[in-house]
Amino acid sequence: MSESYDPEKETFMGVPRKKIPWWPTIDYVKCNFCMECDKFCPHDVYARIEGEEKKLIVKNQYNCVVFCRTCAKTCAPDALSFPNKREITKLIKKFRSENK
Amino acid sequence: MDKKLCVLPCNGIDKSLGVVARTVALKLIEKEPEMNLICPVLLNTSDERYETILKESNIVIIDGCMTRCATKLVDERNQKIFKRIFIPAMSKQFKIKPGTNLELNENGQKLAEKISIEIIKELKASEYDEISIEKKLEEFDxxxxxxxxxxxxxxxxxxxxxxxxxxxxxxxxxxxxxxxxxxxxxxxxxxxxxxxxxxxxxxxxxxxxxxxxxxxxxxxxxxxxxxxxxxxxxxxxxxxxxxxxxxxxxxxxxxxxxxxxxxxxxxxxxxxxxxxxxxxxxxxxxxxxxxx
Amino acid sequence: MSKKKGYVIPCSGIGKVFGSIGRETAYIVVNELAKDKADLECLPLIVKGKKEVIEALKENKIISIDGCPLKCSYNNIMDKVGRVDAQFMTTDIVKENRDLKPEPYIIPIGENTKELSKKLAEKVAEKINELLENKVEVE
Amino acid sequence: MKKKVGIIACSGEKLLGGTLSRAAARIVVKKLKPHDTIVLCQPLFAAGGLERHGGQQERNFAKEHPTITIEGCEELCSKIAVERYSGPVAATIRVDEIMKAHPEFKPKSREDLGKDGLKLAEIIAEEIAKKVDELDKQR
Missing domain, CATH: 2.40.50.100 (RNA polymerase II/Efflux pump adaptor protein, barrel-sandwich hybrid domain)
Known part of the structure; x- marks a missing residue:
């Protein structure tokens, strides 16, 4: 992602992106570091770390497109999970109504 | 280009809106004698009976309530659909309430008549050629x-x-x-x-x-x-x-x-x-x- | 009367890999699978309306191969020659071989792209045989 | 926003020049000038006016942007197509002439350019890139 990208200014449905806890969580017990999710994601959410035990991390969590969980479908060992969509929708609605 | 049309009403006989659905179908046949009427009950029990007609025709599906029995009957087929009619929505659109009487009252008759005219109008406008496309393609700005x-x-x-x-x-x-x-x-x-x-x-x-x-x-x-x-x-x-x-x-x-x-x-x-x-x-x- | 040939005209679309599959397919057909029966012609020359090319096509069988729904090869030949004897879409062969995803690059083409082209070329060659064996002229 | 330059290759299927023009066009838009150029599909010019914007896309683009055509032979198909549907071209590169000027490179075939052919494609691509820069200065 280029430096012109400013996560502070990003919003989703009028809610600051940073207020929405939507991004993948890696289950390191299941993850086999095949990197398919990273290969898929065009938004640089993941990062590969050479020489570490956790060779893959969620690095740019706010780059993750809210409600998108397509990367999880590329995950053969089913090691990726996302928050509950209903909860997130509720949260977005709450924020919007409080900040009208 | 096939130009055949058939009509499948839900035929619900326990609700007035179902009776309207059935009446609309009958009015269509009356106005367009070429159109084939499909009986939902017969279709459900022996669908081979209508195999050829359904294959060759575009269908008008008329549902009287949310259960959408008529829709369900053709859902699994690769059926060419001309139009779906949902009677409660039409009742709202025309602001005509048929009441609850199973013997259609004047309003019920009027609603059925209006809906059937509307369908025929659309049919003519489509000049039959476009009807194999399931959803109407409106021009838009x-x-x-x-x-x-x-x-x-x-x-x-x-x-x-x-x-x-x-x-x-x-x-x-x-x-x-x-x-x-x-x-x-x-x-x-x-x-x-x-x-x-x-x-x-x-x-x-x-x-x-x-x-x-x-x-x-x-x-x-x-x-x-x-x-x-x-x-x-x-x-x-x-x-x-x-x-x-x-x-x-x-x-x-x-x-x-x-x-x-x-x-x-x-x-x-x-x-x-x-x-x-x-x-x-x-x-x-x-x-x-x-x-x- | 001289023996008829099958002219294979790919669109050669340059923006995406589907055009390259068509081009590669055409080369496999004329160089390997139907050497004596098939020939190539430049689509741009047809577009331009070059007389000799149009005449040659008119007297032979014409097979168009297109890489996108705009069907440049098919449409341009129909426009300039008025007849296409068989048409192919490279996207169809991609759909039929879901496990073989064509690589996005085209210079040079990738292994899967080559494999897909081979599969399509077999179909095209078979079609040429069929067209040339058919004694009844379809005009 | 800076206007991009359109690159239109002859892509002729029958001749080596077509394959070279195609390769050179790709090198320009992918490697040398990815942000200043865009590749246009030559056959689409004639097949324009289809579904939604279809070929009109290419024609309109070439009306409003400078375009460089790359020709594989003396037929100048790309130039003629652009002039017929969009207007004058900004520059024309003749692949056959560049080939003559570099007899030291011997491309393998129209199907497979080989090492020499790819080098030649790079040289052609640089010529195109030079033209793009020239056009930039003029604007």
Whole structure:
């Protein structure tokens, strides 16, 4: 992602992106570091770390497109999970109504 | 080009709206004697009886209530559909209430007559030629932006969008959903579609099916909640329609809306989405130039 | 009367890999699978309307191969020659072989792209045989 | 926003020059000038006016942007197509002439350029890139 990208200014449905806890969580017990999710994601959410035990991390969590969980479908060992969509929708609605 | 038409009413005899459905069908046959009448009960018990007719015809489906028995009877077929009629929606549209009497009162008769006239009108207007396309293809006004040689269009009216670049086009208490011109441009040539199952209940922002291009696979993220009542089976054969005509021929699924009044609050209208899309495109361009 | 040939005209679309599949397919057909029966002609020359080329096509069988629904090869030949004896879409072969995803690059083409082209070339060659064996002229 | 330059290759299927023009066009838009150029599909010019914007896209682009055509032979198909549907071209590169000027490089075949052919394509691509820069200065 280029430096012109400013996560502070990003919003989703009028809610600051940073207020929405939507991004993948890696289950390191299941993850086999095949990197398919990273290969898929065009938004640089993941990062590969050479020489570490956790060779893959969620690095740019706010780059993750809210409600998108397509990367999880590329995950053969089913090691990726996302928050509950209903909860997130509720949260977005709450924020919007409080900040009208 | 086949020009045959048939009509399948739900024929519900326990509700006045079911009786209206049946009456509409009878009036259609009366006005257009060439049209074939399909009996839902017979279709259900021995569907081979209607095999040839259904294969050769476009169908008018008339449902009297939310159970949508007539729709369900043809859902699993690859049936060419001319029009779906949902009597409660029509009753609302014409502001005629048929009451609850199973012997149709004057209002009930009037409603059936109006609906049948409406269908015939549409039939004539279509000149039969367009009717093999399941959803009516209306011309629409759109906003447009050109970036290099690519055009990005957004319909001005009738469509609502989420920030995941998917649209919903409500019509009474049903709606079509699909992907925006911008999204189809981004994924480029779509080669495969995975359509959702008819009958699936979905919440707003659930993924409903997916589409795959050489570049990527993406889920369609539904802008609204509801139940899938039909899917665009033609996309299996023609996934490129999602690229060529994303707002019309490329529709993905049809929903029975559950809570659109509330869903709507989180959606953008045409002009709102156009602004959002322009910002996205500009941002992408800036990033590209920055890398350059 | 001289023996008829099958002219294979790919669109050669340059923006995406689907055009390259068509081009590669045409080369496999004329160089390997139907050497003595098939020939190539430049689509741009047809578009331009070069007389000799149009005449040659008119007297032989014509097979168009297109890479996108705009069907440049098919439409341009129909426009200039008025007849196409068989048409193919490279996207169809991609759809039929879901496990073989064509690589997005085209100079040079990738392994899967080559494999897909081979599969399509077999179909095209078979079609040429069929067209040339058919004694009844379809005009 | 800076206007991009359109690159239109002859892509002729029958001749080596077509394959070279195609390769050179791709090198320009993918490697040398990815942000200043865009590749246009030559056959689409004639097949314009289809579904939604279809070929009109290419024609309109070439009306409003400078275009460079790359020709594989003396037929100048790309130039003629652009002039017929969009207007004058900004520059024309003749692949056959560049080939003559570099006899030291011997491309393998129209199907497979080989090492020498790819080098030649790079040289052609640089010529095109030079033209793009020249056009930039003029504006």
């Amino acid at each position: 759109f906003y447009e932006i050109t970036v290099d040689k690519y055009y990005f269009q957004v319909p001005k009216d009738g469509y609502f969008f989420n920030e995941n670049d998917c649209w919903v086009k409500p019509n009474g208490n049903t709606a079509l959903i699909g992907i925006s011109d911008y999204l189809q441009n981004r994924v480029s040539d779509i080669m495969f579609v995975e359509l959702p199952k008819v009958g699936t209940e979905i919440e707003q922002f659930d993924d409903v099916g997916s589409f795959e291009s050489v570049k990527t696979v993406l889920d369609l993220i539904s802008p609204c909640s509801g139940r899938i009542i039909s899917v665009n089976k033609d996309l299996k054969e023609h996934p490129e329609w999602m690229n060529q005509d994303p707002y019309r021929k490329g529709w993905f699924a049809e929903l029975e809306l559950k809570n659109f009044d509330e869903d709507w609050e989180l959606l953008m209208d045409g002009s709102g989405y156009f602004k959002y899309m322009k910002e996205t495109i500009t941002k992408e361009k800036e990033e590209m130039d920055f890398k350059n």
